[in-house]
Amino acid sequence: MILTDNETKVDLLNNEAIASTIIELLRSRPNHPVTIGVHGDWGAGKSSVLEMIESGLDDKGDILCLKFNGWRFQGFEDAKIALIEGIVSGLMKKRPALKKSASSVKDVFNRIDWLKLAKRAGGLAVTSFTGIPTVDQVQSLVGSLESMLDDPSKIATKENISKAINEVKGVLKPEKPKNVPEEIEAFRKAFDDLLKEAGVKQLIVLVDDLDRCLPDTAIETLEAIRLFVFTARTAFVVAADEAMIEYSVRKHFPDLADSTGSRDYARNYLEKLIQVPFRIPALGETETRIYVTLLLAGVDLGEEDKDYAKLISAAREQLKRPWVGEGLDAAIFRDALGDSAEKANNALVLSDQLGPILASGTKGNPRQVKRFLNTLLLRERTAVARGFGEDIKLPVLAKLMLAERFIPKLFEQIAYVAAIHPKGQCEELEQLEASLKTGNSEEQSDNDDNSSDAPTHRDSAVLAEWKNTEVVCDWALLTPLLMGVDLRPYLFVTKDKKDYFGPVSVLGHLSAVVDKLFGGKMVVQGLEAELKQLVQPEADKVFEAVRSRIVSTGDFNTKPDGIEGLIVLIKAQPNLQSSLLDFLESLPKDKCGPWVVGGWQSAIKGPESTARLASLLGSWSKVTNNPILKTAAEKTLSQPKGGR
Template sequence: MTKLLHNLPIEDLNKENDYLGVIDKANLIQTILESNTEQFHEIKMFALYGEWGSGKSTLMKYLEQNLKDDFNTFFFDTWQFEKDDNLPQTMLEFLLKKSEDLGEKISGDILKFAEKLFRGLGESVKIKVPLYPQGPSVDINPSEFVKEFEKENISFYEALESFKTEFLRWEDDITKKKPQKYNIIFIDDLDRCEPENVLNLLSAIKLFFTYGEKTIFFFGVDKKAVQQAIQTKYKDVVKSEEYLEKIFDISFSMPEHDNVLKLVSTYFDDRSVEGERLNEKIADFFKQLQFTNPRRLKKVLNKYLLLANASENLHHNHKYAKYIGEIFTEESYGNYFETILSLYLITVKEFYPELFKTLFDFKLKEKYLREVVFKIDNQPISNKWGSVRQSLESSCYKTEIKKSFLKRFSTT
């Protein structure tokens, strides 16, 4: 029986289960990173852009494993810790905990200074917007930090310099005790976090952690989500695209997923249907709908598989059989139209509920039918058949459903 595919990152990615086609991209990024370590004292912030569900986590997990010979690797899942009050502080504690054999003195000192610096970071971070083409820059307003140091015998600048010193000590300590001379910290699931947490973490890393000389940060980023976070906080003060360009030194993009045949073939075999292969016909159907996001597609196909497995256990005269229809299953042929219709309805129901309501809005359909009949009645008899065909082609199905459906997918 075909197994359901989970939506978690693929831990043991290989050519057999690389449904998203990311291995080639990952290998290229790996080569670039391994070949440019001497640049890391200046270039620290890397971004991997890709929409939600495009496979960023899978690609970064693959890189994490493959880079272990040359890098000390860390994988920080921001969403797992988002409930914490201070995400930058949590990330630092995570790094220290994962660093084996670090002296307690280093951990205590760096955490002491970091706690003071990160507290209230969100209020102090400012965006400078110089004249084009320099673009915006990240800066801080030290006056916002004063209250954190009023009762201490240390100034903000002293704390900042102390943090820099302790972070460099941490770098030296971990790289001296291991054969790897560089650190790479993967930051995942930023697109799942609240806007304030996204900006606080990005700002803290850019402002405080990039003083190191042997550590780089590799972010998996849904560009639209981060842009929305920036716009939520800064409105029209700064262009989100320019902000991201300033934050990240180098960016990569996930490969396009127009070819979904390998993923579809996990659920549908290549049996012949109307002179074509079933898996190819199904893949082309989703491609025509522009519905190729891997995570969303897996969710639709998993739900279809549940129906198909249930169908195999029902007799044709079973009272529930009529609700599933004659769809293709692993063991039997079905009606191709009913199969496609089932996939279509699952897709709309899962991701476009408002459109799903339109599909079954019979009053709306009656309205369009009346308009079609009215147009036909006002045509000469010789033109009526052509009017029927033309009217139906431009009626609710094509105009209100198909075009709307395609339009929504093209903007997702």
């Protein structure tokens, strides 16, 4: 079973409190128009809050609750028209008796037709406030369309333009022209009359996925909402990420001077429209643990299981005061699930393990948490389907995936070593776990080093780096420890991102040397003595492995990781100068940044290799499709030889 990413009425996050608060606010003054914002990052649960609001208003006969998804209407119609027509059509659908009130219905739809005319007119000037043209503008449009009949080439057929004119004339009424404020007020009054005839004491429109829309669609939808803002008995609940809406406003008004503060303008625009903002808070560590427990227990038990419903109730009690407890402990878990507790025990173990890092790594975002868990479950099932499921333990896979997702450098360092280890282990990781488990500190190591009776021991560069990185140490202390675990099945099941059993497997013990060459500049400078001990076949393998990893990035605008290590390798193994020049000559000239012209002179010493480098610099100085590389090469060539 995979966790669905759809909005839900089953509240696992205690967001029902937000939904009930909004409902209470809406119902407190039904005659007054109000616009409420439900804000939160992508995946925070905004759509689910709207579902809960809609569900909470289902049994209120005098309330009409409509839902509008701007993203689904994007590209089909002018967003203003889509929203306004959607509201009126939804009203007609849920109150079929309105069809008897022909005059009121016709009046409202005639008002909507003004918007359609604005869309059809193409270049017609409309008001920035509502997009509704004045009567004078429409009459002018009719005159221009009629004149076009003399020149059919301007439109596909005379029949089409005649139809357009008839539609325009059908909207016009033999009444005196009105100004824009009167037109706005007339629409609101007509709509208000329609609500009265429908027996609707309050219309609540839920607007979802606005932050997924293109900027123009988002702004047009907001402009349509503004038309209703002062219409009695009408309320809007808008779910959107404020940052995305502010971005849409800035894109819609690109000519704002810097002095006006485009960001401030965008924020003010949203604040004037949204009268009451609600922000969905990110999940903390305790809340994340509870959420993970509920999600995984739902997978094991099924969401319809009666014991699962008891677990949700117990979780809600814990969520009321998350600062007091540590989530769903074993006692609460067993008490809620009874005989089903053993079946869902993995959920409790994994939530304890995943909660702390998932809360930090996902910034408490429910959708990111779900995606992580889905990948975890999918990989486990893939292993089962391929016949090595018994070699995969979910807690171990989860721990490795935490490193893969949130500490990728650490994961790669472990993977490259474990993939070629005869037992699939990473000895330096085991040393780290052992030192952290026993509480051995660097101070103790230093004391051992200074003792005349004890053998000297110094950590490798990688192990020293891990010990000095707090997030790595926190990860290493997570249960289960990976000491003695064959990691190869787990690395194999992560092949969907990278294959650690390809060319790296031929490196053997040299894999650790390759990893060191991708360290910082100060680290690799100290490796020259070690690299001089390599025999030529080993040096060739290390060079090819480093070159392959650099090329695989595909990004040469900035200096790739591994270049400094490559230079130190060539200095230690001069026979590789020709291979280095082959590598440089193969780089795409149109994609290389200026870094590529410097630094090689310290490694290129032989007369033949020096001549090849000079020739390469000359070719770079003549490129026509990379002015930055051209300038850098010219500058390098103009320097005295001693300065290169």
